[in-house]
Amino acid sequence: xxxxxxxxxxxxxxxxxxxxxxxxxxxxxxxKLTGTKYGCGEGQCGAxxxxxDGKPVRSCTTAVSGVIGKKITxxxxxxxxxxxxxxQEAFLRQEAFQCGYCTPGMILSAxxxxxxxxxxxxxxxxxxxxxxxxxxxxxxxxVTAVRSAAQAMRKGVRS
Amino acid sequence: xxxRKDDQLAPEIVQHDVEALHAFHVDRRDxxxxxxxxxxxxxxxxxxxxxxxxxxxxxxxxxxxASWLHIDEDGRVTVYTGKVELGQNIRTSLALQVAExxxxxxxxxxxxxxxxxxxxxxxxxxxxRTTPTMAPxxxxxxxxxxxTLLAMAAQRWSVQPAVLAVASGKVTxxxxxxxxxxxxxxxxxxxxxxIGENDLTPAAQWKVxxxxxxxxxxTDFVTGKHLxxxxxxxxxxxxxxxxxxxxxxxxxxxxxxxxxxKIPGVKIVRDxxxxxxxxxxxxxxxxxxxxxxxxxxxxxxxxxxxxxxYLRKNADAGDEDKAAASAVEKALASADTKLQQTYTVQYxxxxxxxxxxxxxxxxxxxxxVWTGSQRPFSIREELLGAFHISPDKVRVIIPDTGSAYGxxxxxxxxxxxxxxxxxxxxxxxxxxTREEEFTWAYVRxxxxxxxxxxATKDGKIMAWDFHNxxxxxxxxxxPYTVAHQNIQFHRSRSPLRQGSYRALAATANAxxxxxxxxxxxxxxxxxxxxxxLKNLDDPRLRAVFEAAAEKFGWGKQKPTxxxxxxxxxxxxxxxxxxxxxEIEIDPATRAVRIRRVVEAFDCGAxxxxxxVRNQIAGAVVQAIGGALFEAVRFENGRILNADLSTYRxxxxxxxxxxxxxVLDLKDKPSAGAGETPILGLAPxxxxxxxxxxxxxxxxxxxxxxxxxxxxxxTS
Numbered sequence: 001x002x003x004x005x006x007x008x009x010x011x012x013x014x015x016x017x018x019x020x021x022x023x024x025x026x027x028x029x030x031x032k033l034t035g036t037k038y039g040c041g042e043g044q045c046g047a048x049x050x051x052x053d054g055k056p057v058r059s060c061t062t063a064v065s066g067v068i069g070k071k072i073t074x075x076x077x078x079x080x081x082x083x084x085x086x087x088q089e090a091f092l093r094q095e096a097f098q099c100g101y102c103t104p105g106m107i108l109s110a111x112x113x114x115x116x117x118x119x120x121x122x123x124x125x126x127x128x129x130x131x132x133x134x135x136x137x138x139x140x141x142x143v144t145a146v147r148s149a150a151q152a153m154r155k156g157v158r159s
Numbered sequence: 160x161x162x163r164k165d166d167q168l169a170p171e172i173v174q175h176d177v178e179a180l181h182a183f184h185v186d187r188r189d190x191x192x193x194x195x196x197x198x199x200x201x202x203x204x205x206x207x208x209x210x211x212x213x214x215x216x217x218x219x220x221x222x223x224x225a226s227w228l229h230i231d232e233d234g235r236v237t238v239y240t241g242k243v244e245l246g247q248n249i250r251t252s253l254a255l256q257v258a259e260x261x262x263x264x265x266x267x268x269x270x271x272x273x274x275x276x277x278x279x280x281x282x283x284x285x286x287x288r289t290t291p292t293m294a295p296x297x298x299x300x301x302x303x304x305x306x307t308l309l310a311m312a313a314q315r316w317s318v319q320p321a322v323l324a325v326a327s328g329k330v331t332x333x334x335x336x337x338x339x340x341x342x343x344x345x346x347x348x349x350x351x352x353x354i355g356e357n358d359l360t361p362a363a364q365w366k367v368x369x370x371x372x373x374x375x376x377x378t379d380f381v382t383g384k385h386l387x388x389x390x391x392x393x394x395x396x397x398x399x400x401x402x403x404x405x406x407x408x409x410x411x412x413x414x415x416x417x418x419x420x421k422i423p424g425v426k427i428v429r430d431x432x433x434x435x436x437x438x439x440x441x442x443x444x445x446x447x448x449x450x451x452x453x454x455x456x457x458x459x460x461x462x463x464x465x466x467x468x469y470l471r472k473n474a475d476a477g478d479e480d481k482a483a484a485s486a487v488e489k490a491l492a493s494a495d496t497k498l499q500q501t502y503t504v505q506y507x508x509x510x511x512x513x514x515x516x517x518x519x520x521x522x523x524x525x526x527x528v529w530t531g532s533q534r535p536f537s538i539r540e541e542l543l544g545a546f547h548i549s550p551d552k553v554r555v556i557i558p559d560t561g562s563a564y565g566x567x568x569x570x571x572x573x574x575x576x577x578x579x580x581x582x583x584x585x586x587x588x589x590x591x592t593r594e595e596e597f598t599w600a601y602v603r604x605x606x607x608x609x610x611x612x613x614a615t616k617d618g619k620i621m622a623w624d625f626h627n628x629x630x631x632x633x634x635x636x637x638p639y640t641v642a643h644q645n646i647q648f649h650r651s652r653s654p655l656r657q658g659s660y661r662a663l664a665a666t667a668n669a670x671x672x673x674x675x676x677x678x679x680x681x682x683x684x685x686x687x688x689x690x691x692l693k694n695l696d697d698p699r700l701r702a703v704f705e706a707a708a709e710k711f712g713w714g715k716q717k718p719t720x721x722x723x724x725x726x727x728x729x730x731x732x733x734x735x736x737x738x739x740x741e742i743e744i745d746p747a748t749r750a751v752r753i754r755r756v757v758e759a760f761d762c763g764a765x766x767x768x769x770x771v772r773n774q775i776a777g778a779v780v781q782a783i784g785g786a787l788f789e790a791v792r793f794e795n796g797r798i799l800n801a802d803l804s805t806y807r808x809x810x811x812x813x814x815x816x817x818x819x820x821v822l823d824l825k826d827k828p829s830a831g832a833g834e835t836p837i838l839g840l841a842p843x844x845x846x847x848x849x850x851x852x853x854x855x856x857x858x859x860x861x862x863x864x865x866x867x868x869x870x871x872x873t874s
Contacts, residue, residue: 021442029398029441034390035383037561039512040593044803047512075383088381095373095769098777099246100380101512101561107381126811133803135512135562136246137780138773139814 004068008033009077019065024048026064027074035075035104039133046132049105049112050074056112075104078111086156087111090149091142098136106132110146118154120146193277197231197345198307201353202300224279224353226296228257230304234328234342236261236268238297241281242289243273243533244559245567247833248770249289251375255767256294259368260301260360263328263341265375273535273557283534285565285659287732287831290766294829295359303354311344362764362825369823371769376559387561388531389516393586396518398441399579400448402434403595406457406796407655419450427451428582433575437583441590461654462794467503467607470629470651477626477647487611490622490643494613498679501609502671504630504859505790506602506655510808513561514596517576520586526553530573531560538570545574546581564781565659566600597801602791603660604653606630608671618685620694625672629653631664634731634838637672639694655793661778662834665731666785666841670859673727673842678855687846688713688726697730699761699824703737704728706820707759711739721746722754723851727842733830735761738779738839740815742847749865753783753813753844759820760836763827775819775836782840783809788863 006013008031015030027033027050036059039047043058050059051073078085084092087110097103106129113120113128120128125146134142191199201224228238238257244250254268271277273284281293305325312330313320316337324331331338362369379385404411414434416427425447428435434451438444461469491497517530526546532538535555542553560567572589580587591599606629613622623641632648648664660666680690688708695701708714708726718724721744728737741755760775788807792799800806841859849855854867 017440018442025441028390032392033383034386034392037387037513038389038590039514040803042593042802042804045512079382084378084381091381092373092377095377095773097246097380098248098773099512099560099562100385101246101387103380104383126814130811133512133808133810135510135564135781135808137777137809139780139809139811140776140817141773143811 004064006064006067006072007070008072009074015064017064020063022060023050023062023064023067023072024059027059033074033076037101037104039102039105044131044133045102046105046109047102049108049132051108051112054112054115056109073108075107078107085111086152087114087146087149090145090152094141094145094148096141096145097134097138102132102134106134106142110142110149113146114150114153119150122147191349191351194229195231196347196349197229198304198348199227199229199351200300200304200307201227201351202296202303203353203355226279226293226300228297228300228304230308230341230345232342232346234263234267234340234345236263237271238268239271239278240293240297241273241278241535242293243284243535243557245284245533245563246561247289247774248374248767249284250559251372252290252767252770253294253297254375255368255372256298257301259365260298261305261328262325262367265367265372267328270375272559274554275535275539275556276554280536283537283568285533285568287734287834290762290829290831291733294766298359299357300354302357302359303352306357307350307352308341308344312339315339315344362829368766369764369768371767386558387513387516388518388529388558389513389561389588389590391518391529391558391588393518393520396586396588397437397439397583398444399435399437399576399587399589400444401575401589402448402451402453403599404457405455406460407598408460408796409455409457412454412456415452418452419447422447422450426583428579430578430582433578435575435579437579437585437587457796460796463505463790463792466505466605466654469654470605470607473652474628474649475651477649479647480645483643483645486643487622487624487645491611491613491624494622495616496679496683497611497613498675498682499611500675500678500857501607502674502857503608504606504667504670506605506657506793507660507785507789508597508602508791508806509564509566509600509660510596510803510806511562511564511566514591514593515567515572515600516588516590517572518586518588519573519576519580521580521584524548524552526577527556528554528573528577529556529558530570530576531563532557532567532570532573533563533565534568537568538573541570541574542577545577564661565603565663568659569601571599593803594801597791597806598798601656601658603785604630604657604664606664606667608667610671610675612675612679614679614683618683618690618693620679627664627668627671630667633663633668634665634729635668638697638700638728638730639676639691640696641694655791661781662731662837665729665834665838666782667859669727669729669731669838670841670845673729673839674845674855674857677725677727677842677846677849681849686714691726691728697735700728700730700735700737702822703735703759703761706822707737707739707757710759710818710820711755711757713739718850720744720851723847723849725843725846725848725850727839727846729835729838731835731838733763733828734832734835736835736839738843740840740843740847742844742851744851744866749868751787751844751848751862751866753787753815755816755818756840756843757818757820758836758839759822760832761822761824762830762832762835764825764829765821765823766829768821768823771821771832772819774832775821776817778833778836779817779840780809780814782837783813783815785859786841786844786861787813788860790860790863
């Protein structure tokens with residue numbers, strides 16, 4: 001094992017882990033960033049979603065060696081200066097969750113979507129987010145939350 | 160650990176009954192030490208209270224305290240309950256009801272939940288019991304606290320308590336404009352008050368409860384701050400893994416640990432029937448498990464194709480009521496129209512997104528376990544049994560958990576983590592993989608249901624013979640008025656470990672009953688809704704049927720070969736549900752898609768309307784899986800679809816348009832909303848498929864591989 005350096009939520013973090021180890025396990029167990037969740041280990045549920053250079057990626061199937069030097073954003077790094085990201089705000093306002101376990105992954109997938117498409121339709125959201133599972137079934141509220149976050153962000157850009 | 164399915168889960172399968180309260184021995188002085196100063200109100204039954212007044216040593220508290228709350232010198236209210244938050248939103252709804260009775264802002268309330276060292280004994284969080292049972296208990300304690308505070312203020316001001324009022328955490332005297340906060344009143348006090356039953360504020364007079372409020376700790380969920388059981392960190396924490404057999408009911412024939420032992424930092428643990436490893440990092444523990452060379456003997460076992468025959472063959476006779484059986488036979492013989500059909504349901508998995516997890520820590524002979532479960536006190540019992548220690552040596556803490564749906568009643572992960580931690584001499588975290596969750600947890604029971612029925616020509620059902628094999632007796636009785644009934648549950652031997660699931664067998668029984676009602680309506684040429692109403696006396700179920708039908712526009716559109724409409728309803732756990740579904744068939748792929756669902760639900764007086772709506776919509780979405788495509792596939796002790804790429808659960812793209820109608824009956828007791836809303840969807844969808852295609856599907860899941868090709872009208 002040799003030390004690797006990852007850039008996580010804007011900070012350089014030096015870690016001593018096998019380079020083929022998955023990013024999810026490293027985030028949770030080595031860096032104690034437990035907001036990123038294990039759900040399936042096969043990239044099917046989206047609970048482990050993080051942003052790599054702004055794009056949503058399944059951390060459970062991503063080797064740490066592949067993300068050296070890239071910007072990694074986890075749910076813990078989304079709020080800025082104590083202010084929630086508009087997507088977090090929207091999830092909270094719509095109460096787009098029940099147990100909340102899928103929520104960090106849902107929020108980061110939604111942030112990824114909105115960076116590509118500032119005004120997604122319901123069909124766009126369903127297509128983009130379809131690999132994120134909410135077992136409590138709050139899908140309709142999540143769609144509403146993403147649309148209202150999109151609206152808030154577009155207004156924010158204009159003003 | 161794999162052979163105890165029958166005895167351990169049997170009570171769960173039969174019925175979700177809350178057991179009698181267990182003893183909780185604590186003395187008043189110890190109790191006050193726990194809280195410091197202020198006012199503590201303990202609620203027990205009236206019977207226990209009358210015993211308490213005769214008790215010689217009044218330092219002891221009664222044994223069967225059900226709940227308590229504490230108001231401290233700053234006016235903060237802390238409520239203690241054994242219930243668990245799993246996403247059903249009771250941390251918020253219970254706090255809301257205490258806020259109502261005490262007239263404090265909800266922010267002044269802290270809920271301490273599911274920590275066996277701090278909360279009164281509780282049977283567990285299941286069976287939709289929190290709202291009808293725990294909530295009134297907490298409200299009674301809050302009412303007593305309010306009365307005590309009023310009396311204290313009255314004494315201080317030398318007035319009658321009746322002239323005083325409470326609002327915003329203060330007692331006020333409207334005549335003099337005097338006001339004193341609860342904190343000030345309790346300052347310097349060390350009062351423990353034991354109370355019995357008392358009156359609650361009727362729902363019609365609620366000021367705080369009955370309105371939607373946001374989840375009390377919602378921010379923690381959108382920021383990743385909330386610590387679930389699998390997130391608990393302890394100093395010196397090691398990571399554990401357990402060696403799993405290659406099949407269910409397998410016996411270990413040989414084990415070679417030499418390669419695993421060579422891995423630095425790894426400790427191999429053999430304790431009873433558990434073989435496991437611990438290591439400083441989870442990946443090292445995974446490597447060590449892979450390096451264990453084990454040979455297993457897996458016995459021959461049934462597969463899905465043999466399942467229903469197996470369940471029937473191994474079923475008991477039930478508690479046969481000969482008189483009822485013979486009356487039904489006579490009624491059937493004289494019926495104008497008869498129908499006989501069999502319905503089946505496959506095993507399905509809960510798939511809680513957070514798999515089973517536990518962190519165990521020993522301090523000398525004192526064990527603390529953090530785990531995800533619906534039953535903290537029964538997990539404690541499992542741990543006591545596993546380690547033969549006294550109850551005061553074990554503390555079980557259930558952090559708000561990443562869902563359960565009935566799937567987290569057992570303490571498997573807790574016991575495993577505690578064994579590994581004991582052998583390692585350090586705290587150990589154990590998180591099951593998704594494959595372990597699919598294979599070694601338990602499933603919703605599969606079942607076979609035989610229905611025979613008879614009706615008069617004008618559509619009155621007169622005979623109803625209903626036999627459920629294995630899936631369970633929940634909601635097995637018919638809500639329709641039928642003169643002659645013979646309804647029985649027959650236990651059987653289950654090839655897979657089975658147990659509780661959201662609404663238990665009520666889903667299977669409602670599917671069989673409401674499919675059969677639909678078949679009968681079509682056989683008689685009566686509209687399915689009219690046929691139900693004709694045979695229904697329960698006014699609340701009629702009301703939800705009518706509400707759902709009206710919102711849906713029932714009967715306004717004619718079905719086509721590619722679009723159908725279905726309706727179904729049920730009574731369970733004090734709630735009434737009616738569901739209308741519209742389905743659409745893709746002409747090319749024959750895939751069935753649920754386009755629109757209208758569900759009407761009555762659970763008495765509504766506590767938190769937004770929370771109830773979230774539960775109902777969620778139950779409809781979860782029901783889609785069991786209705787259309789979910790089934791655990793197995794053969795010879797192996798689960799063939801133990802991952803999320805082969806076991807399909809509902810996703811965004813499966814979501815219909817869902818409209819929820821909530822009937823708020825202020826004069827009826829509040830019933831739980833977590834389970835009953837799941838019942839209507841499967842039969843409504845089966846009935847909708849029939850209305851489009853003439854194809855009657857009598858097996859859940861209905862269309863795991865799309866709609867079968869032969870779709871000529873059969874009636």
